[in-house]
Amino acid sequence: MAREVLKLWSGPDALLKALRPYVGSHELEIQVAEPGSLEERITLLTGLIDSIRQQWQEQREQVIEQTDGRVSRYTGNNYAKWLGVIDLWAASNQRTLSVPKELFKFSASTLVQKLKKGQPSPTLEIFDVIERLESLPRTLADVLFAEALVEVRERFKRGKERLHQRTFDDLLTGLDQGLVAEGGEALARQILNLYPVALIDEFQDTDPLQYRIFSRIYSAQEPLGLFMIGDPKQAIYAFRGADIFTYIQARREVTDHFTLGTNYRSTRSMVETVNLLFDEAEQRSERGAFIFNRDISFSAVNAADKSAPLRLDDELYPSLNFSYYDDGEEINLETYRDVMAKACAREIGSLLQAGLEGRARINQQALKPKDIAILVRSKHEAALVRQELRKLNIPSVYLSERDSVFETRLASELLLLLQAVLSCENETRIRSALATRLLGVSADELERFRTDEALWDHEMQRFAHYRWQWERFGILVMLRRLIFERELAARLLGLEGGERDLTDLLHLGELLQQAQITQEGAHALLRWFETQLQRPNQEHKDQQLRLESERELLKVVTIHKSKGLEYPLVFAPFVCAVRSKAPKETLYHREQQILLELNASDEAKELAEQERLAEELRLLYVALTRAACACWIGVAPSRDLKIKKPVVTILCFTEAVSGICYSMVRYEISRGWSGLCMSWPISIPRSR
The missing domain is CATH 1.10.486.10 (PCRA; domain 4)
Structure with missing residues (x-):
């Protein structure tokens, strides 16, 4: 058992790291395949494996007699290789749950499916035992994870009790339990007397527990008011426990909806550009621009037009700039990041030089480094772009939210x-x-x-x-x-x-x-x-890392950190570099239930991927809407991104930033609309 566990986690610290995101998620339900306990799982698996080994050694000749030549392609060199691999495994004394993949070529259903016409069906018991083993998860990951999570939560609880400590989560859990216990109605009335009106800001970042508390307190009684204020398109904190599906539930249950229809941050051109992109995506995709089109839709907004645009050589700098790289072949994400870091630094260097010469101005003020923010996802991306900036002697500061x-x-x-x-x-x-x-x-x-x-x-x-x-x-x-x-x-x-x-x-x-x-x-x-x-x-x-300089430098900021902030110019060179590897754990929602599967089914993987994609699109929206004057985005044809070479088109993210559906919206250059621009390719001089 220890050997199998060490294949999954190198030690207690590695297991704790995997468990940590879920310790406080009491709404979470872990999906465990049967049998559902560690002892039962390993007993069943080792019993089946031992039985197959013994039967293979005893009935090998009968296995050959019932399969060789009778089952399609069960003959010749490949067939002999399969038998040899299984022979070595069956004769070994190694205690492990790992079995050769060749073994499952002898499962009952596989043999029946490939059986030649007119041949009798294989009858050996070993074929059914192999079939049974194939149907089971040959890992202890899910059951051990589930049992460890229960144990860690219980030890954490006992430790807090021993030290007479309570966390913020404990306060919420205690209130939730108190509202349904005896005297819960009186508790709710007391809170209502103190706070007859509640306004919850950033409600898109709430979770089921918090919403349940407010729902119980602010029921249909009068006079009282519950105002939930939030923008679901900016729900990007799932890693902290924020649950967009709680927002969706609340929106469905509330009858009165109000929308703020004016953008006071950005120029009219910038607002119209974002409207165009997401309106187009909303129309072209069956699932809407943000996947969950029934509950999270895009509504175009008006511009207060209080921000001054950026002017370059007395001309309006385009609101949205795509830098597209193409050397004739699809590239990987590493190359994409490297190319876009260089392109981003070059464009910034060109603009800052124009600012020094008085050619780039915002509201009659020369463009300065403090007017520019580069939005990234990670420390790695920040390091790449800052390295390129240093080569051009452009100082910058990195602002991250979670680095220690x-x-x-x-x-x-x-x-x-x-x-x-x-x-x-x-x-x-x-x-x-x-x-x-x-x-x-x-x-x-x-x-x-x-x-x-x-x-x-x-x-x-x-x-x-x-x-x-x-x-x-x-x-x-x-x-x-x-x-x-x-x-x-x-x-x-x-x-x-x-x-x-x-x-x-x-x-x-x-x-x-x-x-x-x-x-x-x-x-x-x-x-x-x-x-x-x-x-x-x-x-x-x-x-958390402190700002290394109080000087007004160019800022490199994580997209998460940038939420709620605004910058005259935003550069997003790596928006297409989304996570390419699926996590070991599959977290997804079914109705209002939060489920975690370690041995995920295809359906679970599809639902989890849909939720991941939806959050990537919301990250893109947050990045674009940080810009007051203009935004610059880097894209490239990639095996991962599935982006193809455009002709005279403007790129529009409909259902994907990377790896999923990607569409292009044709826009006739002859119409002369200055809101958008394509710089293509970046290896030749820019043309707007």
Whole structure:
């Protein structure tokens, strides 16, 4: 059993990482195939496998007699290879749930299906046993996951009770239970007396538990009011537990709907462009622009026209710009990202140069880096585009929502430094610390330390002094002294990405100083620091990366972080680079039920893929609507994206950003509408 479990998860930490997103999801129902317990599953599977092995060895000749030549294609070299593979497996003593795929060529239904006309049906019991084994999930993943989730939730609950702690989820769960328990109606009336009117903002990000609470409190009684305010097209927080299907349920149950029909953020041209894209998609797709067309539809909005457009050389810069790459072949996602990062940086460089020359202006003000935001999905995408910006000497700052300072390279290097300080008699650890980018000792200097004994003794004394300062005055004092003595600030700021490193170093120093209050001694503090690096908490606000500069730089922002914000110019170079691999767990909805399958059926996979696609389209909508003046999008023909070369067309995302249906809306260039533009291909000079 241990061997099978280790095939699924490398250890407790890996299992916990898989469980963590679902620990607080009490509405979740895990779909487990029968048999539904760990012991029953492994007993049944091992029993069937042992039986097949034994019967194969005993009845091998009879198997050949009933299949060789009697079943189509069960003859010749391939047939002999199948038998050889199964012979080796049956003779082995390895205890495993893995079986050769060739075995299932001898299942009863397969043999009957391929049986030659006029031949008698195979009658051996082993064929039925193989059929039974094929029908079962040959894994412990679903049952172990389900049992582990129950166990982790129970231990988490007991731990909180022991420490007399309650989380925000506990407060919600307690209120939900209280409203249905004895005295629940009185509790609801008391809340109503305190708050006869409730306004819930960002309601598209709610979950079933929260909606159930408000529904019970604000029932049909008068006088009271419940106002649920939200835009389902901007529901992009499923990874945090937000449930768009709760919004859909609420919308169906509420009779009065009101819509805000005016955009006060964007220029008229930008608003009309987005209207055109999604109106066209709404009309062309049976499922609507956002898949769930019955409940999430697109309605064109008006423009307040309070924003000034971007002008380039006294002409209006197009509201929507597609940069299309085509070298004659479909490309993979890695190439797509690389090409679009370069194209994005080049276009930004061109615009900023025009701003310096006074040719690019917004409301008579020269275009500046602070006017531009690049929207990405991940740290990896941010790193790609920032690397290209640095090549053009364009400084930028990366704003992410969930990255922990304990996940940075600087944190790992600081750990090496602190280990060297506390083990100042250990020459190997000191050399490791000196060789980091943080301390920046070159290979030549390290060689000098090896050959110059006096110089090395002096260096070891410095580390001993750092240890004395740490134990006497605290870790932050020691770190600041080290930064001053070794002139780390000046050296780091002279390196690429050094501003980020210096910010992280000071941030980590503050966190260590805070933790020092609760830790007994320097060694305990070091152990605490090691634990944080192993298990960073991205939800803890104190750990989240800080802005490395207060300067008004170009911003690289995750799409999730950008929600609710606005930028004059938005660049979305990687909107087509959606997740290409399906997750191990299949999470989907059926009516109002949230289901999780580890051994997913084809139907479950299809429903989960539909929900994933719908969220990708909402991400695209959020990205486009952050722009006040103009938006730039990068697309390319890809094996994954299924995008084909356009002729004189404008690309319109109907049902997919990637990997699903993709359509193109023809737009006659002769009509001269300036709202849209195609720059195609990016390998030649732009033409608008």
